[in-house]
Amino acid sequence: MSDAAGSGPGSADPFDAPEIAPPGGPAGDLPEAALRRLESSSFSSGLSVPDFAACLDLGLQPVALVQGFCVMQWGWYGPGSSTMRGMSPYVGGQLAPGSYSETYRCPHGYVSAEHRAWGQNIEQSWVEEAWAQGYHTAYGRMLEEAGTMGAHGVIGVADLVSNVADTGTTEFHFLGTAVKVEGGPPPAGGVPWSTYLAGQRLTKSIEAGFMPVAVVAALASVRVWAYCMTEYYMDGAMGGWGTNMGPALVEQVSKAHMASRQLARKHVRQQLAGDELHGAMISIATRELSAGDEVIDCTLRGNRMRRFKDFDPVALPRPTVRLS
């Protein structure tokens, strides 16, 4: 299977490529079973009956239930990983240019060999890139299936990302209903548009003048190497080396949390190219490794929408009270 991620024209950055898959997707990338299914003369759709009806009202003709799949593994010991970087801020790292890192230094001076004299928050760009590659590859394959059918767009997209921690693999799975716009032109470059929306919610968006462009998502991963103060606070070692008796802001962990969310927002914004992100969903997964040491993964996804007509708000609805 070929790699569909980051293949936007003239771009090395996977976050910089709004059209993830090349037009039509890489040839021969789909399994034979998929092609056999898509050749069948019946259409299929994952839409509920009301959503199906709304889709027909919009002039969208369901073509096929399409999907894309990709299983990724990424090692923790590759170049640029924290392991390769070594446990010192002075050695210098292989951090990607422009990525987030922040160093914290022990205020105590030399205490012992076990004392955590420094700590660092680092953006694990190699994890983010691997996630983006898996996500965009699976997404590209779904679009390829849709493109094979001559579809213009994919609606009601559902994506499942499951981490299988024990095996170090992550599965990316996309499902959606490919549609044709009756009498409509094909999208630019032949790459179908896509959205998590379907049914009345899609109808209302179109009515308000927002056309779906693509589903977008990004993962931001921040590793916290705790320094002594963070370790004391997170481990409850009160009175140890300068911690006070009262509650205190754990600056290093708080900043790492903020950074993970801000980075996810930045990565998603880079895929918007001036369009809007609607219905953003943010989710956080933290893995504590030892006192204060943790990995914070933030996933942000949503619908990239483009305004296609001048601002035309609905009339302010009248409030009502129901008698039943």
Next chain:
Amino acid sequence: MSQSTSAPVPVPDIRAEMLKGAQALATPAPPSKERGITSDLSVDEALLLHAAGWEPLDLVVGVAVVSVPVGVWNWGRGSISLASDAHNAAVDQAARLLRGECTKVHGHGVVGVRVDVSVQTHHIDVELVGTAVRPMAGPGGGKDPRGTDAALAMPFVSDLSARDFTLLERAGWLPVGLAFGASFVYAPRRSAGTAMKQTRQNVELTNYTEAMYSARESAMEKMQHSALEAGGQGVVQVKITEGPMSFARHAIGFTAWGTAVKLVADAHQFVQPEVVLPLDDAVVTFDAQSLRSSNQGRGGRR
């Protein structure tokens, strides 16, 4: 269905709109340096906000982790003030960061804030996520009764949905901030003698009643105090949580929070909702079972 005899009602030509949308994507968009808007509002919320003349700007967050000194949860008597101090500090810091993010994008406030509080043995984590909004410029744009400068200097923070926000605004009120209160208390103990004496009695355990009562009151009092401090007149949509700590079953935590609001119009504006009698059948989908039993014949069940 038979033909309709009533006069045709003008409906938006949704197919034409869809075609317009498809045509907009038929040519590649010119490269844009514009900062894309991000928002976690639902489609309905975004439409309603637009109708009221406000627009979303950015998805904003505030997260704070505050330490709880060791020993705080050990057995004791009365309230656990260090834990509530830590709780307040975490909420304050998270709200400050959220406001900071809102100010950065020139927002007037944050709506639909999702509040996530997690109390751990050694730290309390607070996460706030919402969408920064502002009145739209130009015709049809909304107005911030506080004036732009005042609004930018102190954006509001509210866990009300966009629907509630527009309703509140229409009634002449505005949210000012999140009002928060927390109190933690040790489950009280009786002396061995009292416990023995009460074994065969049906009595009120006054020390329990008092401890829980005052802890609940204290959480709400702190909440009301924080509302006044933020410049609010009262608190709407108060939520209350209570329960033992998972890591210390002898300690019970109470929290109360809501959105502090104040009247910005001269007087409360009556919304005067229209009373409607919906004719919808209560049954959402056809239920074949309902045909078989006489007492379900009206189809009232789901």
